[in-house]
Amino acid sequence: MKNEQDFLKQMENLSIPDVDPSLHQQKVKMTIMNAERSAALGVWLIVLPGYFLLCALMSAFFHNKAIDSWLFGMLFRDLLSTRASILDSLLFFGLPIICIIINLLAIVHVQVEHISPTQRKYKELSLTIKLKFWNILLIVISTALLILFII
Amino acid sequence: MKLNWFTRRGIIYVPAAIAGWLILLLAAAYAVYTFIDIDSHSHSVSDTMINFMFNLLMIGLVYTIVAYCTEKRVVKDSTDSMI
Numbered sequence: 001m002k003n004e005q006d007f008l009k010q011m012e013n014l015s016i017p018d019v020d021p022s023l024h025q026q027k028v029k030m031t032i033m034n035a036e037r038s039a040a041l042g043v044w045l046i047v048l049p050g051y052f053l054l055c056a057l058m059s060a061f062f063h064n065k066a067i068d069s070w071l072f073g074m075l076f077r078d079l080l081s082t083r084a085s086i087l088d089s090l091l092f093f094g095l096p097i098i099c100i101i102i103n104l105l106a107i108v109h110v111q112v113e114h115i116s117p118t119q120r121k122y123k124e125l126s127l128t129i130k131l132k133f134w135n136i137l138l139i140v141i142s143t144a145l146l147i148l149f150i151i
Numbered sequence: 152m153k154l155n156w157f158t159r160r161g162i163i164y165v166p167a168a169i170a171g172w173l174i175l176l177l178a179a180a181y182a183v184y185t186f187i188d189i190d191s192h193s194h195s196v197s198d199t200m201i202n203f204m205f206n207l208l209m210i211g212l213v214y215t216i217v218a219y220c221t222e223k224r225v226v227k228d229s230t231d232s233m234i
Contacts, residue, residue: 037219040162044215048208055201095212 029109035132038106042138045099049092049145092149096142103135103142155223164218171218178214182207 052075078085109128114120156171157164166172185206186199193199 037159037222040159040164041215041219043162044212048205048212051205051208055205 029111029128031107031109031130032105033102035106035130035135038102039132039134039138042099042103042135042142045095046138046141046145049095049149050141052092053145053148093146096146096149099142100139100146103139106130107132107135153224154221156221157218158223159218164215164222167223171221174214174217178210182210185210 075085075088075091078088107130109126109130111126111128112123113126115122115124154170156166156168156174158167159165166175186203189202189206190199193202
């Protein structure tokens with residue numbers, strides 16, 4: 001009887017291990033590309049269509065005839081006409097798409113894994129987005145440019 | 152193959168080797184040639200500047216892409232991870 005009471009007292013006084021449930025979720029999530037390098041290149045990729053858009057707006061507002069000449073004018077006329085040249089497509093469709101891709105690869109981490117080792121039938125998709133201001137801003141601007149040129 | 156031709160300062164790539172300086176000089180020379188060519192065809196100052204600026208940005212983009220592929224990578228770059 002006494003042994004039983006001692007045992008119960010001993011069990012009650014057992015120290016409970018302190019487990020932080022959030023710790024097991026911490027893992028290194030490598031992204032495919034470097035965020036700063038992608039942002040640096042991304043700026044150059046959207047500057048060109050951005051400049052073109054600015055000139056087109058200025059031309060519309062101020063009726064500037066200067067853009068009718070040379071390479072810039074040729075691209076402008078091609079874009080406004082029904083047939084867009086390969087150079088047009090590359091500059092105003094290709095560059096924003098490349099910008100979106102490299103910046104997405106720099107901030108997104110995707111992982112497909114089994115829910116638990118015992119339940120191998122079911123998988124889960126973990127999508128992590130790193131909140132990097134410049135990369136997200138470049139993605140938004142590129143998407144806006146792309147939509148604008150498609151329309 | 153690692154080519155340490157450029158180092159990055161913000162969004163600008165600065166040459167760090169002779170090959171990098173040669174590429175920068177080539178780009179600058181082409182920009183000057185483009186300016187003279189455009190200026191000979193243009194009808195006004197704004198015509199020259201609008202067309203030249205567009206070409207200068209294109210040269211800058213090509214230069215940046217070349218520099219991006221051949222830049223010196225710091226060890227910190229490869230550990231760009233989130234925990």
